[in-house]
Amino acid sequence: MCKKNKVGIQFFLQSINDVFCFFFDLGKRAKKTRIFYLISFLPVMMALLIKFLQPFYSNRNIEDPYIFSNMIMVFYLQFLILILSLFFGTSVCSEEIEGKTLIYLITRPISKASIIIGKYGAYMVLVILMTVIGVFLSFMILNINNLLDFSIYKVLLRDVSVLILGIICYSAFFTFIGTFIKRSILFGLIFSFGWENVIQYFPGSTQRFTIAHYLKSLLPSASSTRFSFLLFRLEPTSPRVAVLILIILTAIFLAIACLLFTVKDYILED
Amino acid sequence: MTSVIETHKLCKWYGDVLGLNDVSLKIESGITGLLGPNGAGKSTLLKLITGQLKPNIGTIMVAGEKVRNNYSLFSKIGFCPEQDSFYEEMTGLQFISGLLRLNHYPFPEAQIRAKKALEIVELVDEEDRVLRSYSRGMRQRLKFAQAVAHDPEIIILDEPLNGIDPLAKRKLIRLIKDYRDKGKTIIVSSHVLPEIEAMTRRVILIHQGKIFAQGDIHYIRDLIDSHPHIISVKCSDPRGLAEKLIKEECILKINFGSSKGSLLIETNNRDRFFGVIPFLVVENDMEVYEITSPDDNLQAVFDYLIGK
Numbered sequence: 001m002c003k004k005n006k007v008g009i010q011f012f013l014q015s016i017n018d019v020f021c022f023f024f025d026l027g028k029r030a031k032k033t034r035i036f037y038l039i040s041f042l043p044v045m046m047a048l049l050i051k052f053l054q055p056f057y058s059n060r061n062i063e064d065p066y067i068f069s070n071m072i073m074v075f076y077l078q079f080l081i082l083i084l085s086l087f088f089g090t091s092v093c094s095e096e097i098e099g100k101t102l103i104y105l106i107t108r109p110i111s112k113a114s115i116i117i118g119k120y121g122a123y124m125v126l127v128i129l130m131t132v133i134g135v136f137l138s139f140m141i142l143n144i145n146n147l148l149d150f151s152i153y154k155v156l157l158r159d160v161s162v163l164i165l166g167i168i169c170y171s172a173f174f175t176f177i178g179t180f181i182k183r184s185i186l187f188g189l190i191f192s193f194g195w196e197n198v199i200q201y202f203p204g205s206t207q208r209f210t211i212a213h214y215l216k217s218l219l220p221s222a223s224s225t226r227f228s229f230l231l232f233r234l235e236p237t238s239p240r241v242a243v244l245i246l247i248i249l250t251a252i253f254l255a256i257a258c259l260l261f262t263v264k265d266y267i268l269e270d
Numbered sequence: 271m272t273s274v275i276e277t278h279k280l281c282k283w284y285g286d287v288l289g290l291n292d293v294s295l296k297i298e299s300g301i302t303g304l305l306g307p308n309g310a311g312k313s314t315l316l317k318l319i320t321g322q323l324k325p326n327i328g329t330i331m332v333a334g335e336k337v338r339n340n341y342s343l344f345s346k347i348g349f350c351p352e353q354d355s356f357y358e359e360m361t362g363l364q365f366i367s368g369l370l371r372l373n374h375y376p377f378p379e380a381q382i383r384a385k386k387a388l389e390i391v392e393l394v395d396e397e398d399r400v401l402r403s404y405s406r407g408m409r410q411r412l413k414f415a416q417a418v419a420h421d422p423e424i425i426i427l428d429e430p431l432n433g434i435d436p437l438a439k440r441k442l443i444r445l446i447k448d449y450r451d452k453g454k455t456i457i458v459s460s461h462v463l464p465e466i467e468a469m470t471r472r473v474i475l476i477h478q479g480k481i482f483a484q485g486d487i488h489y490i491r492d493l494i495d496s497h498p499h500i501i502s503v504k505c506s507d508p509r510g511l512a513e514k515l516i517k518e519e520c521i522l523k524i525n526f527g528s529s530k531g532s533l534l535i536e537t538n539n540r541d542r543f544f545g546v547i548p549f550l551v552v553e554n555d556m557e558v559y560e561i562t563s564p565d566d567n568l569q570a571v572f573d574y575l576i577g578k
Contacts, residue, residue, distance in 0.1 A: 015372075015374075025364075025368065026357055029359050029360075099357075101357055104416065107344055107349040109372075109373060111341050268353060
């Protein structure tokens with residue numbers, strides 16, 4: 001029995017790996033990926049512009065790299081990772097249905113759960129790559145005068161980790177939404193820029209119903225000048241609990257997505 | 271002979287629309303033609319057999335196993351869908367080898383098998399072209415290639431001859447017959463009777479979600495032939511031709527058509543009619559511009575059979 005289970009798990013992992021390779025390869029050359037790479041490089045352009053204009057504005061106290069960094073994090077945390085996770089997460093299932101390519105996947109000797117997890121993994125890695133490359137370049141440009149100060153890399157590592165956690169959790173949520181409802185993009189936009197961007201500023205425990213709350217809880221405390229805009233009205237959860245909740249949410253969203261994808265009949269309309 | 275695919279009292283509906291109703295079938299190895307007009311329920315039946323849809327009522331057994339969510343069974347099944355859908359950014363080779371990777375073939379073997387499959391459908395010269403630049407006929411052949419690339423025991427082809435030119439059609443029919451000779455179980459759906467006739471004698475007639483008739487194609491042919499056919503002939507001397515034709519036993523009725531020089535002939539023996547008409551035309555030195563059969567489509571045949 002134990003051996004049978006082990007073989008089953010190995011087969012499942014192998015299937016996930018096969019699906020991952022298929023969609024990572026496909027995702028790399030997709031037109032959509034190229035467009036989103038361009039969008040993810042907007043902050044790099046912004047950083048270059050700020051750096052270029054910095055000498056002209058030095059008397060206005062905006063040369064502080066923390067302020068620049070603050071702007072970048074606002075752009076990434078409140079906009080870019082949401083958009084990227086939304087478009088890639090929902091397309092895990094919906095692009096197969098809309099493109100009618102689902103048939104090629106579900107008539108292969110792989111479980112439906114492995115299709116969801118494998119494709120989610122492939123798209124998540126693509127989104128992480130897009131984000132991390134952009135963040136890294138922006139950070140380097142903005143801190144070009146402090147590159148020998150190794151403490152800044154600790155900050156970079158923490159910021160990147162928060163963004164990666166955000167991508168993992170948001171992508172899982174949007175993957176679940178994509179398997180569940182037809183007009184997932186519309187719902188996702190309302191969720192991202194309605195719910196997430198509004199509820200997180202509510203005082204009390206209501207803000208705990210957003211993913212953004214747990215991500216912001218991992219950023220430095222509000223007393224710091226850094227991220228002061230982001231942390232407005234934040235009543236933080238402890239970082240350990242925040243990470244745990246984000247991991248649990250990811251697991252729950254993926255589990256429901258796999259379950260739905262396994263039991264639901266997807267009718268491919270002519 | 272033992273049946274490879276067996277369905278029992280299968281029903282499937284989409285909301286209020288009945289897709290399939292009380293379908294019990296036994297399909298043996300060799301080619302089985304699934305024949306029915308558009309919207310008859312052919313694709314629904316094939317989707318149920320390949321586990322893409324869950325039946326509302328009834329059971330399906332493929333190779334003695336249940337099919338829905340039985341993933342290991344799919345290494346034995348090859349499915350060619352009706353839809354013209356692909357991962358358009360891939361090349362032909364990447365598409366086939368990528369799908370073979372999902373069948374758990376290691377990369378080198380997937381490449382070898384993919385090239386072999388492309389060779390079978392004569393697309394090897396186009397293997398590095400992006401799929402969005404493929405013609406309709408090439409795409410049809412590619413769909414067939416992905417269905418057979420892993421050498422499955424059961425091959426299910428949903429309208430595989432759609433959009434293919436006559437020469438490629440003949441080649442594909444030959445290929446399907448080759449797989450039959452290798453002992454495979456093949457189901458081919460079509461709404462074109464001669465296409466199925468060219469492949470197999472064993473047919474299933476499906477109409478409005480029900481199995482209408484099942485068996486040898488000659489039986490179906492006889493059913494069809496027992497009902498009158500209308501044939502339209504455009505010629506230089508319609509009155510002369512009508513005078514000669516009316517003496518033939520196979521002719522039931524002749525009407526003059528609305529357009530000049532046309533006749534609408536009703537016959538209960540098409541083969542006899544098509545045997546007689548060339549002689550009459552040559553003997554009487556007439557010119558024939560066009561011979562068509564306005565009701566020679568499957569929907570008309572089914573309408574006859576169900577007495578509409």
